[in-house]
Amino acid sequence: MKLMNLNKDLVKINQNLASSGTKLRIEQRGSRLSLRGPLPCQESPKEFKVQRISLGLPSNQKGLQQAEKLLQLINLQIEHEQFNWERWSKKSPRKFQPKNKVAIEEIIEQFKLEFFDINETIASKASKRSNWNAAYKPYLRRLQEKAISNNCSLNKELFLETLTSYSANSRSRQQCGTALNALANYLKIKLPDNWRKKSYGYGLHKAQFRKLPSxxxxxxxxxxxxxxxxxxxxxxxxxxxxxxxxxxxxxxxxxxxxxxxxxxxxxxxxxxxxxxxxxxxxxxxxxxxxxxxxxxxxxxxxxxxxxxxxxxxxxxxxxxxxxxxxxxxxxxxLRHAWAIRTIHLGLPDTVSARMMGHSVAIHTRTYHHWITRRDQQKAVDAALASITN
Missing domain, CATH: 1.10.443 (hpI Integrase; Chain A)
Structure with missing residues (x-):
């Protein structure tokens, strides 16, 4: 019951903040409270991006009251251009030399904030949440585990080790490559030039080799x-x-x-x-x-x-x-069989890809075998027709 009351109070406080035009929010993370919202960038204080401040306050009524007061204080500091990250965090949000679990978790949380747009509609939030949970979170968790076990910082060698821990030519490897590439861009880590080739597994999707139902x-x-x-x-x-x-x-x-x-x-x-x-x-x-x-x-x-x-x-x-x-x-x-059916019927790849809700590049890579055969068959038919004529 106490937890339910705390959640209700937290929702009410955030609703009041939104009504007053305040963009910062209080959020509960496990047993601790933190603030989240647009905050000055350390490199360019005039620029803002969505970030989080860990308050270290317990998730209870007293902690909630303190968090609300700290949020008001930070708002005043921002309004008077007196906000200073050194007061609220001992480390720069962009200096990424993690040596322990807490540091890596904070980096991934910062990246997650970038991933989600606070001005999204409810519908797109739900879609992004699903995408994060399926296509990003599992691979970032493995990266985190490897960094902790090796007691090393996030670097291109660790990214490559994480990528190659997935089977070649698997969809998991392709998704891992996409997730780690996004994180690397965020951290300004330069990945190997052949990164895309190494994580290109989806182009050899099992759909090309398994016998699909007639x-x-x-x-x-x-x-x-x-x-x-x-x-x-x-x-x-x-x-x-x-x-x-x-x-x-x-x-x-x-x-x-x-x-x-x-x-x-x-x-x-x-x-x-x-x-x-x-x-x-x-x-x-x-x-x-x-x-x-x-x-x-x-x-x-x-x-x-x-x-x-x-x-x-x-x-x-x-x-x-x-x-x-x-x-x-x-x-x-069923989905792959539908795609192959459209290829055999001669539907343009651009149209079929659009109907399937993915890019032409993904469509071509996934169904390369059948698309190639269709195009070759057309060429053969045309050649045979010219001979008979």
Whole structure:
């Protein structure tokens, strides 16, 4: 009960600060309180960026009262241009020579503040939070563990050691490369010139080498699902190539009998808003998706409030359900099969990539094998046609 009251008081204080135009906020981190918001940069005091000040105060009512007073003091110092980092921190926010766990944690927290924009909408905050938890946090944690075990500072050698701790040609390695590259840019650490090549694993994605299900096999797997609600989830993913979580974050009113069948994925998803066409369109009837246009409540009842859950948790729920039904394919098999289908049908790569919600570069790397074969086949057909003519 005391913790609940503390949380309510903290929310109320921050709401009052926002109403008064104050940009700093009090936040609770474990058993301690800190301040967060735009603060002067040490190198350029006239410039501001989102940073954190650890107050060292306990997370209780007394600590909260003290934190509020300190916040007011810092606000006054900033207004009168008297704020000095030496008073609030013994180390410069940009002097990164960590030798222990606390120092590294502070660096990553500073980087996290840069990652999140305090002026975002609730929707984009939820999307960024999901992206941080899945694509950044695990790899930064491993970097931190290696720095502590080696008792060394953050440098390009440590970054490289962390990257190569993941299997070559794996998606984890590619994501690790992206996360560490972003942190290196923030810390002004120069990585090896071939960094991108070393973390290029996604270009040799398993999708290129595994046998993806045929359309007939997908239709057979659909029949293995006993629950009609999860059948609709399967049908949507197969027909539109959706990511796991996107099924629950899209406008399905287009599936009404008089709708255009062009699905709009909402902005609060992993890669933002995009539109998708059905491939093949006849699956809309085969998987009985028209009923979704009339009643979206026919989808499974799972938590989709992004203030209570994350996109990863929603996606994980879908994957768990596929395993529960012992389906002979994964959710991403459906997505990859959709992509290959569009390649065989001759849809331009730029259009297909846009529908899938990723860049053309990612699309080309991931589906290079099939795209190359399609283009080669076109060249062969053209050559044969010229001979016959």
């Amino acid at each position: 359309d007939a096999q997908i239709e057979e797997a659909y029949q293995l699902i006993p629950n009609p609600e999860w059948k609709l989830v399967f049908g949507l993913m197969a027909t539109y190539g959706l990511r796991n979580h996107e099924v629950f974050f899209c406008d399905i009113s287009c599936l009404k009998n008089d709708g255009d069948k062009i699905l709009r994925v909402f902005p609060n998803t992993k890669t933002g808003e995009h539109q998708v066409w059905p491939f093949p369109p006849q699956w809309i009837n085969l998987f009985d998706l028209n009923q979704l246009g009339e009643n979206s409540n026919t989808l499974p009842k799972i938590e989709t409030d992004l203030s209570q859950t994350t996109l990863q948790q929603v996606g994980k729920r879908v994957s768990e359900q596929f395993r529960r039904y012992n389906l002979p394919l994964t959710p991403y098999d």
